[in-house]
Amino acid sequence: MTFVQLIDCKTSRFDEMNRLMDRWVEQTKGKRTATHDVIGKDRDDASHFVEIVEFPSYEEAMRNSGLPETDRIFQEMVALCDGEPTFTNLDVVRDEQLNADTARRFFEVLSGQEGLLPLDDLVDEDYHDHDPANDQDTRGRDGVRREMEMWREAFDFSVRIEDQIAQGDRVCTRWSWDATHTGEFLGLRPTGRKVSMTGTTIFRFGGGGKIVEGWWQYDRLGLMAQLGALDDLEI
Structure with missing residues (x-):
């Protein structure tokens, strides 16, 4: 693992967002470059979610973002959020299993x-x-x-x-x-x-x-x- 992207958002419609992510996984089979995806819910704020997406590299993450399916799903995800989601791009400097x-x-x-x-x-x-x-x-x-x-x-x-x-x-x-x-x-x-x-x-x-x-x-x-x-x- 060399690169991860954090997507931070708030939504009161997580069930819909979850189904949206299932659709993205189905539509990008054989195309996506993401290797691992984790979504966490804030214990102190039930509307606050952080998604952690793992990629082999920054370049692969950008290629994944450029997929038409990813762009369509992102636009639908924004519509489900309470405000614009924020993105943090992280180069992994230590990875201990x-x-x-x-x-x-x-x-x-x-x-x-x-x-x-x-x-x-x-x-x-x-x-x-x-x-x-x-x-x-x-x-x-x-x-x-x-x-x-x-x-x-x-x-x-x-x-x-x-x-x-x-x-x-x-x-x-x-x-x-x-x-x-x-x-x-x-x-x-x-x-x-x-x-x-x-x-x-x-x-x-x-x-x-x-x-x-x-x-x-x-x-x-x-x-x-x-x-x-x-x-x-x-x-």
Whole structure:
């Protein structure tokens, strides 16, 4: 994100304006350059609204403004406002996705040489973990710490972040995991084998900025096959 536009207006006809915006979204499909649109209502003045529109650049914002559909909708929007709306054009000089940064830090701590104490700053005390490879969900920060310790004692590994998508109170991370089997894992003695897998984790964040819930998807069966645990099975 490099540019945002703030549109400040007052209206007693917001429902009509909302329908107008729906029409603009429909009419500009495949043409508009806006990437994100948020409208906020003033808690102290129910007629006061601020719209925040995100663009890849100032030039793209101007191209969006030049669309015939945008011009028509703007004229109708002005007619619904109590006075002329004001515009503020902002070049973004800092853009911190705090939840995404916390999720990234989680994986850094997980695969780092330091201990797991930093998890206290990242994971809520009442954290709830969903891992389909486990018989039961893991609950509590201490529970997830024990789960992480099991992996760290069994493997010398690193985690690489491939993609992250943040939306609302959730962050989705696609990761790659490369490891050497150095300790006992689910009854398997250390094999010294090099193994790898990929996975996806969705974290939900609470109001305090800590991770309160997690959902994991990864190929543990494929990992067991790499470790030789399936060699004697007849299929």
